[in-house]
Amino acid sequence: MLEKYLDIQPEVAQALANNQPVVALESTIISHGMPFPRNVETALLVENTIREQGAVPATIAIIEGRLKVGLTEEQITYLGKAGPAVTKVSRRDIPFVVAGKKDGATTVAATMILANMAGIKIFATGGIGGVHRGAQQTMDISADLQELANTDVAVICAGAKSILDLALTREYLETQGVPVIGYQTDSLPAFYTRESEHSIDYRLDTPDQIALALKAKWEMNLNGGAVIANPIPVEYAMPTKAITNAVDTALAEADEQGIFGKESTPFLLARVCELTGGNSLDSNIQLVLNNARLGAQIAIKYSQL
Template sequence: MMNLKDILVINPEVQKAIDENRPVVALESTIISHGMPYPQNVETALTVEKIVRENGAIPATIAIIGGKLTVGITHEEIDHLGKKGLNVTKASRRDIPILVSRKEDGATTVAATMIIASLAGIKVFATGGIGGVHRGAETTMDISADLEELSNTDVAVVCAGAKSILDLGLTMEYLETKGVPVIGYQTDELPAFYTSESGFKVNYRMDTPYEIARALKAKEDLNMKGSMVIANPIPIEYAMDYSYINNAINDAIVEAEKLGIKGKETTPYLLDKIQKLTEGKSLTANIQLVYNNVKLGAQIASELCKL
């Protein structure tokens, strides 16, 4: 019989911080393998960890390495995932037991990162954007497993909203149905990944990491399961024009439909296509919004440890 202690591998630095109630921020690994080309993916991942440290927290990049749920992968393991790129399985909830049983590698999505972070006792996770309800989902039923995980797993997620390739209105409706609050950090409007504009209101606005940490602590004290989404707009100097990026997204979606691309391959394809259509501007925006989110994630984790 498999024992969790044999499967869950926590970096000693991360475990020490958890034991001492010091701030830790979980980070995903899909962005390394599926988010951008090598070596830019590795450079970005290492910079993300550096920003977390500069803001007073310990980074815990999460991946499945040789079938082990690894919390706080090494720089060598980050490089390994970066070099393997798309050959690494993009791992969501459904993939975890298969990869563990086969002793294979997996780059964790938002859902899988949340699950493993929760197993390790990490309460704050920072990423780029969450998955959601895809456009046309009323006929395709293409809905990210991230949303179900947000309703079940007690890990707060700092993001730049949902990815703007999605149906943001239906995504907000789904989160409302599941009782997941969407908090706007210094904004009343849901950010749309590449832009701070979406036309949709968040549930609550909060203006300081301390205020967010207090809400997270209250949820914990009330023993309420599920996540909070902390929607953090991309810095204005890196935000893309709303009409410009939406035109690129629409063109990419049309192309994906023509090629019959579906399921878990949709998001990587669309992000890559949008990058090409925008001549790399979307990738620059993507990187900067991740940097912005991990900084806020570290600040929230720091405040939470004080409560």
């Protein structure tokens, strides 16, 4: 039945059939995360980084109503040029974008769903969504967290985006039974910064250890994903005070302008980039590349088990 909706790129399909390592990649980072042409350049660089490690990249999106697992360079360029005009797609949006034969850029949640449909277990991204600041009043909680609770895909990320309420995000993941694994770290990274005051559940120091833990989890039918928190490289990490000030300013502006819901994250990330003189965009790109490398290494080890 899935074949009616799902297209798996031949290279990706062959790799999956031969139990070769595949790493899923999201497309919201292309359409909504960065300006053109930097977004396309980064997406292709991330794919090449995964190939260099010995794995196959599978960038995921919806094109003309078809679920696409693995994109061509032309399709990536198309999404990058279209930018925010492309629908930002989470779980609730998928059937409507498909039925309407529209284009959609997949969030972390939607990418997990499509990756799971195709049989891909490892997914590398920038940062996950989470509980937004002020959620006690707004109930603004990313669908990424529920997807992590239910879908068997591991997400390699640089922690939760620093625009979020990290304490509540951490609490939500714990309540949902989602393990937070720190890769060579004892604290939850905060996207642009390597550390935060929040702990992780387990520190694992090698891709082998992570792959073994994931294999055990899913073979025992302990459903749901896992967060593999991979700190941004030291040389690209930003000063905590500079990021905190920029985030606080951006949040105040979003509140003044009445920006909330699915529009808030793109606005806040873009505004933080402006307030830091573009430094946050450079850091964002480097942390995505860092996650792609680790994702490929974990996928390789997982495929060998």
